[in-house]
Amino acid sequence: MIDETRRERLRQLPAVHRILSHPVCADLQRRAPRELVAEGASRAVARHRERILAGVASVPELEELARETAEWVESKLRPHLRPVINATGVVLHTNLGRAPLAESAVEQVVRVARGYSNLELRLETGKRGSRHEHVEDLLCRLTGAEAAMVVNNNAAAVLLVLRTLASGRNVIVSRGELVEIGGSFRVSEVMAESGARLVEVGTTNKTHDYDYERAIDGETAMIMRTHTSNFRIVGFTSRPSREELAALCRKHSLLLYEDLGSGVLFDIRKWGIGDEPTVRECVAAGVDVVSFSGDKLLGGAQAGIVVGKKNVVEKLKKHQLARALRVDKLTLAALEATLRLYLDEERAAREIPVLWMLRRRPEELKTAAERLAAAIRPASGGEVAVRVTPDVSQVGGGSLPAVELPTYTVVLEGRRWGAAALETALRTGEPPIMGRIHREEVRLDVRTIFPHELELCAEGIRRAFEQLRSRSRQPGEADGPVQQGRVRV
């Protein structure tokens, strides 16, 4: 039953055509299709109708409806996939697009995207070429491998390798390496999908070469080694070295495959960071096929890179599945430009954002954090306490799980708003700013904020403060429904 008050309020709700002729909407219609603005107005009316029926609101002003319409339309006009400021300190954040590209890679993507290219054409002969050629020579040079190819991502590379080289046959894997990577990638499940049979050997913490050898029979196609990218087993542990496994494989005419996960072309151990083996080391140790991601520690575009023995990689290139998993020209453009930087290690360290971020020094980060804090403090109005504090950043992206990099964060502690409300305002602003909640504070780690973003970030924070202030002027909405967006790293 609707009572008379509600009935009267519903009657007074402005009609859509009145909202459309409000100056705010009239202006909007010069930039947005009329139907879109009309849809926005209908939605605004419907929302208020609901609230009136639920007895929680009175009749809104025409102005308010026009403003809501405009907000909705603006949100539809904005690109859905758009840049955000990563203030989480997590260098490889899968939800935030993993590796930002080097400037030279961005330029090459733009150049190739804008027109036609020799994607599958050999310019010297005018004959058909292969898209792999653009990066194969570089990859071989940087890893010491005989041949290379690139597919959509490393998960695709694992699938292609197993399907092509081991379908219907056995693949021996240590129980300590049956990993799951975020986003439902499990070695055992990819194996099942590929048609290869998984033969588990050893235990979680220890697997010996004789465990592998005992499992070898006429059905065995390969031994697979998986990099335990996102966890560490410490203590009483051991597994055979690559050299030992390579010798075992040679003795029994089997293939040795390593899913290296991140795959580094640059030895970051010399910076004292982690214990990630380089791809070159794996190849030199006698591994027949190695696969790794293009957008983890390598710092390039999303891709799965396969390097190894020529006869093996040739088989992969010819497999039907390779066509379904192939990369596009934009990825190749970005990857080629990124790989080119590695020809000069100094340049790679300086220009590839992932490498540059990993190596940022605490003193420099402290200066950046203090600059950011100083730029927002005057706007905090005493409602938010702003301070700078030492903290640690993580590498993320399932890479270097045990590594903690010393950093500095700008800490926002709301006196009037909770950490959740602050975090929401930052995340839903323009540009969106992603921080992390730590107890009752929001922490912004400057490691992953580019110097050229610092001022933009400060503006975004100031706007978020303003937003919170104006919302808390509307009673009861200061801490509105907060979505606790839990994100996967």
Ligand SMILES: *Cc1c(COP(=O)(O)O)cnc(C)c1O
């Ligand atoms: C990250 C990772 C993958 C998946 O790579 P994507 O490029 O994300 O598809 C596979 N295996 C290991 C060991 C990994 O670390």
